[in-house]
Amino acid sequence: MFDRLNELPADKILALGAAFKADPRPEKIDLGVGVYKNPEGVTPIMRAVKAAEKRLWEEETTKAYVALAGDPAYADAMIALILGDAVTREHIAAIATPGGTGAVRQGFDLVKMANPDARVFVSDPTWPNHLSILKHMKMETIQYRYFDDETRGVDFGGMMEDLAQIRAGDIVLLHGCCHNPTGANLNMVEWKAVVEHLNAVGAIPMIDIAYQGFGDGLEQDAEATRFVAANCPEVLIAASCSKNFGIYRERTGLLMAVMQDASRNKITQGSLSYLNRQNYSFPPDHGAKLVTMVLTDEALRADWKKELEDTRLTMLELRQQLADELQRLTGSDRFGFIAQHRGMFSRLGTTPEMVEKLRADHAIYMVGDSRLNIAGLNQRTVPILAKAIVDCGI
Structure with missing residues (x-):
């Protein structure tokens, strides 16, 4: 039976993550896998979730x-x-x-x-x-x-x-x-x-x-x-x-x-x-x-909403910072759409060849269709990405 199985194509996003991990360049930037990361590059456990988990550990009586x-x-x-x-x-x-x-x-x-x-x-x-x-x-x-x-x-x-x-x-x-x-x-x-x-x-x-x-x-x-x-x-x-x-x-x-x-x-x-x-x-x-x-729970919900709102505002600030930096470097507002998009992702609208150039020349990893994970950035890496985008002629 097993000899009838064919090799299936790897998930492109997961393969991108593996390629990023294998890249030895210390300045590499991961904008591929769609998870939120804080400015330290960590996907944190939210405060309210952590508090609920502690309470659940104490109160839970069955795993039925x-x-x-x-x-x-x-x-x-x-x-x-x-x-x-x-x-x-x-x-x-x-x-x-x-x-x-x-x-x-x-x-x-x-x-x-x-x-x-x-x-x-x-x-x-x-x-x-x-x-x-x-x-x-x-x-x-x-x-x-x-x-x-x-x-x-x-x-x-x-x-x-x-x-x-x-x-x-x-x-x-x-x-x-x-x-x-x-x-x-x-x-x-x-x-x-x-x-x-x-x-x-x-x-x-x-x-x-x-x-x-x-x-x-x-x-x-x-x-x-x-x-x-x-x-x-x-x-x-x-x-x-x-x-x-x-x-x-x-x-x-x-x-x-x-x-x-x-x-x-x-x-x-x-x-x-x-x-x-x-x-x-x-x-x-x-x-x-x-x-x-x-x-x-009123208290947990209030704290969760506050942390979620902080997360949202952080991503909006990164969007605006990137759009502003690209405008400064290019003298054009053609990247203003980044500030207008919402959520974790934006799509630059460039070619797979340009995406590969970003990876090869600048150690910047994003999905081949030019989707980038805004939450993978921080204030230090935004100027690096902006310069790379301009240097690649995107």
């Missing part, structure tokens, strides 16, 4: 399984965080998942179960694992234009032209905020136009929201997702706690199925629980318990 769907208190806390009062609880089915990736995978599985002929429309570009998972599942995938390499903003006209192809029952995958990999987001006027079009056709939005709190703030980053949930007959939402709670290795995610017809909730919830059973049985609970404790 939780329910197939996960702890209901976790789902309730996350639904309140993401959706607020946009949709009442009886209109939402939910399951805990191993990270946001698990939520995305289970969402696609639910689509395939309900409508094997559904096509999935994804932005060009999107998080590479979206495409990898869909290919592995043999689901028909169609990309719609999203990023304009000239303006470094959203190509909304091209996006809507491409979404004119959607049919009833198709899925349109959207990023709730802080688009990965571009950092360019739809505004609310554009979101409303997308929703109007999807509803007119009978297509279903699926939102991947992995960076709430990293863009314009917790409430502002949820605005689009709440609008979609409140105004579409059916919505899938895949959420991750990796970034905004800093619990990457705990693999803590949630998949929500939102429906206007609450009579479908029981069957939908049963289908979601069934999928958990088939894929990994009971979801992990440690990270989910920490998130629940932080969100439901």
Whole structure:
């Protein structure tokens, strides 16, 4: 059997991280792997999470399984965080998942179960694992234009032209905020136009929201997702706690199925629980318990929100510093888009050859499509990156 297996392509982002570690140059800069790093280059454990973990260690009395769907208190806390009062609880089915990736995978599985002929429309570009998972599942995938390499903003006209192809029952995958990999987001006027079009056709939005709190703030980053949930007959939402709670290795995610017809909730919830059973049985609970404790304890929640806001502002300051330094070096504002993008990432809009030149000549590592992780920078390395960009003629 094993002799029939073929070598599969390595994940490009993970391979980039390995290449960075092997590079002996002391001045190297890692802007590839999408994890938040503080100015010291460390991905810290957030204060509130650490406090919750200490409390959990003292109070936890069992490691027995939780329910197939996960702890209901976790789902309730996350639904309140993401959706607020946009949709009442009886209109939402939910399951805990191993990270946001698990939520995305289970969402696609639910689509395939309900409508094997559904096509999935994804932005060009999107998080590479979206495409990898869909290919592995043999689901028909169609990309719609999203990023304009000239303006470094959203190509909304091209996006809507491409979404004119959607049919009833198709899925349109959207990023709730802080688009990965571009950092360019739809505004609310554009979101409303997308929703109007999807509803007119009978297509279903699926939102991947992995960076709430990293863009314009917790409430502002949820605005689009709440609008979609409140105004579409059916919505899938895949959420991750990796970034905004800093619990990457705990693999803590949630998949929500939102429906206007609450009579479908029981069957939908049963289908979601069934999928958990088939894929990994009971979801992990440690990270989910920490998130629940932080969100439901007034003091912990306040401290978490403060640290998350400090993180967000640090990234905005780095964006502005980089844009300002590039303007100083070039005498042009053509890199002003970096300050306008939101979240951990921006896409420079240059060629893979230029990205390779940055690596070879300056020990600066970023993904081949020119996505750079803003959180991989600090005040010392911003001028180094800016000079390298100019020296390479980007």
